[in-house]
Amino acid sequence: MDFDKELDARGLNCPLPILRTKKALTDMQSGQVLKVISTDPGSVKDLAAFAKQTGNELLSTEEKNKEFEFFVKRK
Amino acid sequence: MGDPSQLAMIDDLVRRRIDEILPARIEEKLKEIADAKTPSLAIIATKGTLDWAYPPFILASTASALGWDVSVFFTFYGLNLVRKDVSDLKISPLGNPGMPMKMPFGPDWFKGINWNIPNLVQAGIPGFEIMATSLMKQTISNNGVASVEELRDACKEGDVKFIACQMTVDLFGFSHDDFIPGMDFAGAATFLPVAQQSDVCLFI
Numbered sequence: 095m096d097f098d099k100e101l102d103a104r105g106l107n108c109p110l111p112i113l114r115t116k117k118a119l120t121d122m123q124s125g126q127v128l129k130v131i132s133t134d135p136g137s138v139k140d141l142a143a144f145a146k147q148t149g150n151e152l153l154s155t156e157e158k159n160k161e162f163e164f165f166v167k168r169k
Numbered sequence: 170m171g172d173p174s175q176l177a178m179i180d181d182l183v184r185r186r187i188d189e190i191l192p193a194r195i196e197e198k199l200k201e202i203a204d205a206k207t208p209s210l211a212i213i214a215t216k217g218t219l220d221w222a223y224p225p226f227i228l229a230s231t232a233s234a235l236g237w238d239v240s241v242f243f244t245f246y247g248l249n250l251v252r253k254d255v256s257d258l259k260i261s262p263l264g265n266p267g268m269p270m271k272m273p274f275g276p277d278w279f280k281g282i283n284w285n286i287p288n289l290v291q292a293g294i295p296g297f298e299i300m301a302t303s304l305m306k307q308t309i310s311n312n313g314v315a316s317v318e319e320l321r322d323a324c325k326e327g328d329v330k331f332i333a334c335q336m337t338v339d340l341f342g343f344s345h346d347d348f349i350p351g352m353d354f355a356g357a358a359t360f361l362p363v364a365q366q367s368d369v370c371l372f373i
Binding site: 105107110111112113115116117131134143144147148169 | 236323
């Protein structure tokens with residue numbers, strides 16, 4: 095999937111993946127896509143909840159080799 | 170119009186029609202109002218040790234990342250958390266049986282050992298708390314968990330309102346300068362209405 099910015103949140107645990115995602119999105123323009131890579135299993139549910147609460151669309155979630163890849167579209 | 174029996178009939182029809190339409194309409198309206206409302210969180214932070222610093226700052230920063238309105242009232246030892254320098258927050262395992270005592274270094278089998286050190290020994294060894302604090306901090310950074318400073322900064326960036334309890338500021342001899350900039354100073358009567366209006370209110 096195409097993306098405009100990548101956020102490497104590997105090695106970071108709750109709540110950092112969410113806090114960093116929020117910060118990264120703030121600097122982006124509406125419609126742009128952020129790719130987030132995380133190693134925190136809790137981030138799967140957290141990102142989904144974050145997307146739902148804030149209206150930034152979670153385009154996809156994938157697990158690859160114990161890493162989680164998320165694509166979030168800035169609202 | 171004017172004939173009482175006609176009016177009575179009209180009233181009756183109107184009343185019945187309203188009864189039919191109103192419930193659904195009310196449901197719709199209430200849902201609209203609930204959906205449009207920004208969720209809010211109020212936290213009363215009363216503890217000042219390293220382990221108790223995390224819950225208020227994590228909850229406040231995460232709630233604000235989710236777009237909520239957040240206010241935190243710091244009172245008693247919670248004031249410790251809003252001093253300018255919080256690098257000296259400590260933790261004590263003494264009389265704290267819930268706290269795991271595991272070494273943050275060494276091979277995995279070593280890290281897995283829970284060292285149950287008796288209270289008597291802990292109390293007798295000078296510097297025990299300092300050592301426990303330093304081991305805890307290492308455990309925290311080993312696990313990619315944010316420092317208290319980082320979480321507090323995230324709160325500030327997220328426009329979380331920090332309020333210090335004026336009474337306990339005076340009680341413990343603090344001056345406004347001891348605290349980070351941007352603090353409000355107020356009392357219980359000021360904070361209680363905020364707590365009342367919040368969707369979630371926590372006492373930590």
